Amino acid sequence: MDADTERDPEEWEADRYWRRRAIALAGVLGVVGLAAWACGALTGGNGDVRKQGVESVAGIGSAVPTSVATSPPAPTPTVTVTTTAKITISPTARPRPGDACDPRDVVVNLASTRDTFAGGARPTFRLTAVNTGQRACTYDVGPGNLDVRITSGADRVWAASACATGSGSSVHMLKRGIPYVTMLSWDRRRSGDDCKGARDKAMPGTYVASVKGDQVRTGKQIFHLR
Secondary structure, three states: OOHHHHOOHHHHHHHHHHHHHHHHHHHHHHHHHHHHHHHHHHHHHHHHHHHHHHHHHHHHHHHOOOOOOOOOOOOOOOOOOOOOOOOOOOOOOOOOOOOEOOHHHEEEEEEEOOOEEOOOOOOEEEEEEEEOOOOOEEEEOOOOOOEEEEEEOOEEEEEOOOOOOOOOOOEEEEOEOOOEEEEEEOOOEOOOOOOOOOOOEOOOEEEEEEEEOOOOOOOOEEEEEO
């Protein structure tokens, strides 16, 4: 007779229960082991790859020379600043009729009417001014601008400006090429600082008459008093 047939049914059921439990536990353990093996395989592979990567990087790093030759810095360019002066030339204003004469355009002359003045005659002089410019212009022919002076050596005997009345100015329009003429006479008395009060008469002798003025040059007139 089979030994199993003689066992108690309750024992048979208990035996089957624990057998199923063992089989289920073995299955669970197998799954866990398989998962652990898979994780280990993945981890190990990655480690190898990472190790190979590190070694590759290390190999590349070791291939780079430790000392790197540096090129000298490029020279700084020199900047030259050139300043250009801009000069604006204004057109010269052309003189208009009636403007003041340029003194360089006026020719002044003084002439004595005689060489000798005797018997108490007053010496007389002709003063002329001629405009040589292109247009008519105004010019001061008064003693304040054209001062007729009489000297004897270093002695200043007489000056028209000292005996002039008012401002001594006399402005006239001078047309081109047409002389302005005026006559002056000397009473033979010294002018001093002015012509006021008693004045000594000039002694007979040789005297010189000339004109003093801005940019004016005239010849000297020599005459005699008798």
